[in-house]
Amino acid sequence: MKKSLRERLAILSDAAKYDASCASSGTSKRDSxxxxxxxxxxxxICHAYAPDGRCISLLKIxxxxxxxxxxxYCINRSSSNVERARFSADEVVWLTLExxxxxxxxxxxxxxGIIRSSDYxxxxxxxxxxxxxxxxxxxxxxxLKTIPEASAxxxxxxGLYADRLSINIELPTDAGVEALAPQKHPQNIRRSMGxxxxxxxxxxxxxxxxxxxxxxxxGQSTQMIIGADATNDATILGSSASLYxxxxxxxxxxxxxxxxxxxSNVLPLIKPPLIREHRLYQxxxxxxxxxxxxxxxxxxxxxxxxxxxxxxxxxxxxxxxERFPVDVNRADKxxxxxxxxxxxxxxQSLLNARRxxxxxxxxxxxxxxxxxKVKPFIVTDDWTPIKLIDRxxxxxxxxxxxxxxxxx
Amino acid sequence: MKVRLxxxxxxxxxxxxxxxxxxxxxxxxxxxxxxxxxxxxLFGETASSDDAAVYEAxxxxxxxxxxxxxxxxxxxxxxxxxxxxxxTEMAICHSDAKRFDLCYRLLWRLQSQKHLLDDxxxxxxxxLHGLVKSVRRDMHKMKAFVRFKETQAVSERRAFxxxxxxxxxxxAQTAPFFQRRFGDMDxxxxxxxxxxxxxxxxxHFSEAPAKPFELKDEADDLWRAYYxxxxxxxxxxxxxxxxxxPKKYWKNLPEATLxxxxxxxxxxxxxxxxxxxxxxxxxxFHRALKSRMTDRSQ
Ligand code: SF4
Numbered sequence: 001m002k003k004s005l006r007e008r009l010a011i012l013s014d015a016a017k018y019d020a021s022c023a024s025s026g027t028s029k030r031d032s033x034x035x036x037x038x039x040x041x042x043x044x045i046c047h048a049y050a051p052d053g054r055c056i057s058l059l060k061i062x063x064x065x066x067x068x069x070x071x072x073y074c075i076n077r078s079s080s081n082v083e084r085a086r087f088s089a090d091e092v093v094w095l096t097l098e099x100x101x102x103x104x105x106x107x108x109x110x111x112x113g114i115i116r117s118s119d120y121x122x123x124x125x126x127x128x129x130x131x132x133x134x135x136x137x138x139x140x141x142x143x144l145k146t147i148p149e150a151s152a153x154x155x156x157x158x159g160l161y162a163d164r165l166s167i168n169i170e171l172p173t174d175a176g177v178e179a180l181a182p183q184k185h186p187q188n189i190r191r192s193m194g195x196x197x198x199x200x201x202x203x204x205x206x207x208x209x210x211x212x213x214x215x216x217x218x219g220q221s222t223q224m225i226i227g228a229d230a231t232n233d234a235t236i237l238g239s240s241a242s243l244y245x246x247x248x249x250x251x252x253x254x255x256x257x258x259x260x261x262x263x264s265n266v267l268p269l270i271k272p273p274l275i276r277e278h279r280l281y282q283x284x285x286x287x288x289x290x291x292x293x294x295x296x297x298x299x300x301x302x303x304x305x306x307x308x309x310x311x312x313x314x315x316x317x318x319x320x321x322e323r324f325p326v327d328v329n330r331a332d333k334x335x336x337x338x339x340x341x342x343x344x345x346x347x348q349s350l351l352n353a354r355r356x357x358x359x360x361x362x363x364x365x366x367x368x369x370x371x372x373k374v375k376p377f378i379v380t381d382d383w384t385p386i387k388l389i390d391r392x393x394x395x396x397x398x399x400x401x402x403x404x405x406x407x408x
Numbered sequence: 409m410k411v412r413l414x415x416x417x418x419x420x421x422x423x424x425x426x427x428x429x430x431x432x433x434x435x436x437x438x439x440x441x442x443x444x445x446x447x448x449x450l451f452g453e454t455a456s457s458d459d460a461a462v463y464e465a466x467x468x469x470x471x472x473x474x475x476x477x478x479x480x481x482x483x484x485x486x487x488x489x490x491x492x493x494x495x496t497e498m499a500i501c502h503s504d505a506k507r508f509d510l511c512y513r514l515l516w517r518l519q520s521q522k523h524l525l526d527d528x529x530x531x532x533x534x535x536l537h538g539l540v541k542s543v544r545r546d547m548h549k550m551k552a553f554v555r556f557k558e559t560q561a562v563s564e565r566r567a568f569x570x571x572x573x574x575x576x577x578x579x580a581q582t583a584p585f586f587q588r589r590f591g592d593m594d595x596x597x598x599x600x601x602x603x604x605x606x607x608x609x610x611x612h613f614s615e616a617p618a619k620p621f622e623l624k625d626e627a628d629d630l631w632r633a634y635y636x637x638x639x640x641x642x643x644x645x646x647x648x649x650x651x652x653x654p655k656k657y658w659k660n661l662p663e664a665t666l667x668x669x670x671x672x673x674x675x676x677x678x679x680x681x682x683x684x685x686x687x688x689x690x691x692x693f694h695r696a697l698k699s700r701m702t703d704r705s706q
Contacts, residue, residue, distance in 0.1 A: 014637040032591030039589040045552045050639035053648025079690035102556045349528045356527045363529045
């Protein structure tokens, strides 16, 4: 018996939840004042939050969870006994539009298992995006996850309708991909990324003849699974840095490997390493926005793993105490960026405020800076951390309280 | 000097009174800002501040660019920066009764301290930013959490209504977002702090408090199915959810009714997942695929 739309929606959203991204920001600005339905804002909107704390911004579904590949970490792999379902292209279009009209979502994030062939599957996905744009004049956000091994021509066509395309690297090392996703080829994944980057560059070149066509305005991203194999954080971050550099990716998403129903027995049946995932995002952030090198971030760690108890910036500062304290009334922006407890915004307001006064601790309080956190690392007009920075137990000051044990 | 205001987010009424007080040289401590109740502007065609033309119309400078406009506003008594206008337009939407006094005090101080707003450590400036931040957050949550329900259409355009409960008087400020996004449908957003309506030509506003209503929309069930299944029970993090989706919004969110149950059953679902670990036999089509592959490679 054919499953109802609701039943299939349940199966195909369940299957999509292991994709970390739900971002809908950073695309071209458009709206429906000249017709059609939908708009984009400079930063995406989270329309709901699930009890896992994650933002729900897009209708994130699979077109189908049938798959001819057998990737060990994936719930949809051909050897899994998970319940299968498939949407028609029209159903995905209908769901997207009806969800959008009720203001549940910013748009669609579509991925899929592979049916028949990579190109056949990719064609179906492109058709959905194309119908949304051309038949229904939909102006909301569309993210398509490209199908591995799909032809460059199809990926290029997808780029005309999608705001963002992602090509998942899946695992941080080539050896990992070969071991756990035997039908995927890391060199092909990278080739697709390279081709896409080239297309994005071509389309963004100014032309005199006609109006520039829109081509994946929100760029490309990728995802890697963390904790399914033994790769350490230094290697993971190194892979990311190389991806950012070579393919100018907007984002690398880290997805803590999550136990899946009917898991393959080559994988660890553990709780997903959420803290580790969080630390990797923080380190990634230091690399992209705070001027840190990847090597610096993990330099002090013998096993190449980030400290789970401390955020990576604090860990770095404790390893590099000779650089502190920093005078907030004088230090350069780049130096302030490296003070634990100061974010990009607070650095900016410090720089503004110090044009008008010599900063004291109370000024920091007014700027909503956590004085407790920054005090050991800074000098203000009325404060110098005499010996704090040399204290051997500085780490204990920051590390979380040891957990109280209770009697069973 | 006593000033009576409707105090429902209309920037024009404060601006007019503030200008009068300033022209007459009345010090902030002598202005008493009082809130008058129950005089509403019923679906008049006032506009949002996005579309400042209405506030400007009386000045005869409707189409001047933002900078010139900002300076024209408080003539002849004073010049203020467009940043001041932008910030106070937001702050006036706040529900805190002290907002009028604070904005006037800042206006007064700006006359002798031109760069006052650039000093983020000044207590008044901080307070202003505090109000603005809270209003912005509320506007943002309105964009996120309004849920439209389909209702009987009166033309070939589809029609939707939403009931929402904002913290501040932000309906007029936020409505242009819905206009930009949902241009091809008719809609009404009704709230206790005023309402907005769109039928394709122009935005309409009412300051009057609306009454809540119940309406069923079948799509809500599909949305709930989606919400329940996109959630990963192995990653339960309730506090993260609640800080972004505070409970006060839950009662108008169709999906929120599921939350207690999803949280309660999370552990059980994860345990079941572990117990169901790797079943012995792969499905038939996997075996078929495998044999096809080996055929091919032979
Ligand atoms: S190809 Fe994609 S859907 Fe198919 S098993 Fe691999 S990861 Fe899963």
